Amino acid sequence: MFQGIxxxxxxxxxxxxxxxxxxxxxxxTKYWHEVLPRKYGFVDEFNxxxxxxxxxxxxxxxxxxxxxxxxxxxxxxxxAEQGRNYVAVDIRENMVAEIxxxxxxxxxxxxxxxxxxxxxxxxxxxxxxxxxxxxxPNLPAAVAELHRLCDKNRGVLSIVIPCEGSLAYGLARRxxxxxxFEKRYRSSYQWYxxxxxxxxxxxxxxxxxxxxxxRQSTFFPLPFHYEFCNLCIGATFxxxxxxxxxxxxx
Numbered sequence: 554m555f556q557g558i559x560x561x562x563x564x565x566x567x568x569x570x571x572x573x574x575x576x577x578x579x580x581x582t583k584y585w586h587e588v589l590p591r592k593y594g595f596v597d598e599f600n601x602x603x604x605x606x607x608x609x610x611x612x613x614x615x616x617x618x619x620x621x622x623x624x625x626x627x628x629x630x631x632x633a634e635q636g637r638n639y640v641a642v643d644i645r646e647n648m649v650a651e652i653x654x655x656x657x658x659x660x661x662x663x664x665x666x667x668x669x670x671x672x673x674x675x676x677x678x679x680x681x682x683x684x685x686x687x688x689x690p691n692l693p694a695a696v697a698e699l700h701r702l703c704d705k706n707r708g709v710l711s712i713v714i715p716c717e718g719s720l721a722y723g724l725a726r727r728x729x730x731x732x733x734f735e736k737r738y739r740s741s742y743q744w745y746x747x748x749x750x751x752x753x754x755x756x757x758x759x760x761x762x763x764x765x766x767x768r769q770s771t772f773f774p775l776p777f778h779y780e781f782c783n784l785c786i787g788a789t790f791x792x793x794x795x796x797x798x799x800x801x802x803x
Contacts, residue, residue: 564667564691567748577738578745583647584737585730586621592729596784599773601628603787604681604711607769612679612709614638616702618666618695619685623652626659640677642666666698667691678704682712687752692760700764703792710765710790714757716772716780717750725784754786765790 570578590597605628613635617625620641631639641652641661652661664670667689680699689695699710716722731742758767770788772778780786 563693565751567690570748574744577740578748579645579647581734581737581745582645583622583651585733586624586648588733590624596773597624599785599787600683600713601625603713603771603773604683605629607709607711607787607789608679609707609709614677615640615679615681616672616677616699617641617681617683618699619643619682619688620648620652620661622648623655623659623661625681625683626652626656640672642670667695669698670702672702674701675704675708677702678708680708680710682710684713684715686712686757686761687714687717687750690751692752692757693763696760696764700792703765705792705794708792709768710761710792711787712757712761712790713785713787714754715750715785716783717753719780719783721782722784754780758788761790765792 601624604625615635615638617640620643623641626639626641629639636658637660639659641649641656641659642664643649643652643661644663644665646663649661649663652659666685680703682699686692686695703710726746731746734740734742734745761767768789768791770778770786772780772783773785773787775782777783
């Protein structure tokens, strides 16, 4: 088990994976991005529609971190200029290659949003993180970097995260991702998910609150602001004027 859950120790540290587990992890991450919209489209629809509907009316430059294989781009209606100024970032080279194949006009780069990205301060007026922040072992560093990159006058940060730890989410996982993973690899799902969804909603909102102010949030699928009966949370923030220092960040 990694260090840090419930202890606010950053970055969270994992035991090493075997070569076989690394192969499985990369393969399933890509495969799940293909399966989710096909089999569980109602969840995927919320994930992507939320950030589209939360976009500022006249945004120009978008940064999407953890962009996967570019599935969110299918939901966007971008002008030519907005398309040229859309940057999709993912840490996995195989995912970035898929974005470039599917969306050649979009700038896709392989990079880690937990370290400094090669863009000037306040460069983006729209930042998206769709099912990303729950995965990051150095979440404070990532949030601080997103704040650096976000336009302080008109920028927004829109996120979607799972209700990790909730009753509803645990039951949904058991009949979806876990079942598919164990059938595909004949391997326990536990080691994989323990390294993937490492940050709970309370941790994520706490770290974001150091640098951003919450403007709006919604829960899915039920319109009640309770985690136990829901699967996902969508939230939109605006940056605070000055960054606040946090322990364990960059």
